[in-house]
Amino acid sequence: MGIMESIARNKLTIRRWIDAGNRRDLDAFDELFTVDTIDHVGGKTGALWWKQIYERIYASFPDWHWSTVEIVADDDAAMVRATITGTHQGSELPFLQGIEPTGRSISWSHHHSFRLVDGRIAEHWANRDDLGVLRQLRPSVL
Numbered sequence: 718m719g720i721m722e723s724i725a726r727n728k729l730t731i732r733r734w735i736d737a738g739n740r741r742d743l744d745a746f747d748e749l750f751t752v753d754t755i756d757h758v759g760g761k762t763g764a765l766w767w768k769q770i771y772e773r774i775y776a777s778f779p780d781w782h783w784s785t786v787e788i789v790a791d792d793d794a795a796m797v798r799a800t801i802t803g804t805h806q807g808s809e810l811p812f813l814q815g816i817e818p819t820g821r822s823i824s825w826s827h828h829h830s831f832r833l834v835d836g837r838i839a840e841h842w843a844n845r846d847d848l849g850v851l852r853q854l855r856p857s858v859l
Contacts, residue, residue, distance in 0.1 A: 720792045723791075723793070724790045724791060724792060727790040727792075727793075727836065728790045730795070730838065731790070732788065733749055735797070735799070738771060738781075741775065743767075743768045743771055743772070746768055747764050750764040750837060750838045751834055751837045751839045754837075754838055754840065754841070755839070755840045758841065758842065758843045772809075773810050774809075774810065777806065777809045777810050777813055778806065778807075778823070780803050783799050783801055784799060784801070785799050786800060793833055793834070795831045795833060796829065797827075797828070797829050798827070799826075799828075801823075801827055802822065802825070803822070803823055804822050805854055806818050806820070812851070813851075816851075816854060816855065821853060821854055822853075824853070825846060826845070826846040828843065828844045828845075
């Protein structure tokens with residue numbers, strides 16, 4: 718496979734990951750992640766970890782939705798810049814623990830980087846504006 722085909726395949730894999738999350742199709746993660754995929758944010762491995770995180774996301778923001786701003790890729794890597802929106806209905810994510818549901822809508826900036834192997838996600842890193850979310854949920858405190 719040439720580099721142009723690898724780049725297209727890697728972009729497609731990231732689009733499929735985003736679309737699966739938006740559709741709540743967590744079974745698709747089994748095809749998108751390698752068996753031993755490493756999440757450098759949570760320090761865990763495997764697609765099951767991703768399913769558990771997404772279940773927490775959905776419990777915290779039932780109307781959670783990705784809006785992709787940009788996807789760039791190379792032959793073994795990809796990056797996505799996105800905005801996530803949702804309404805705070807729970808606090809299942811670690812950085813939200815102890816915060817009662819506010820019913821407030823949030824806009825959350827995300828940057829994710831990936832290493833891909835044979836069109837599947839093998840490693841993940843992220844920079845998220847969690848503090849910005851907290852400011853939206855508790856503006857008088859932060």
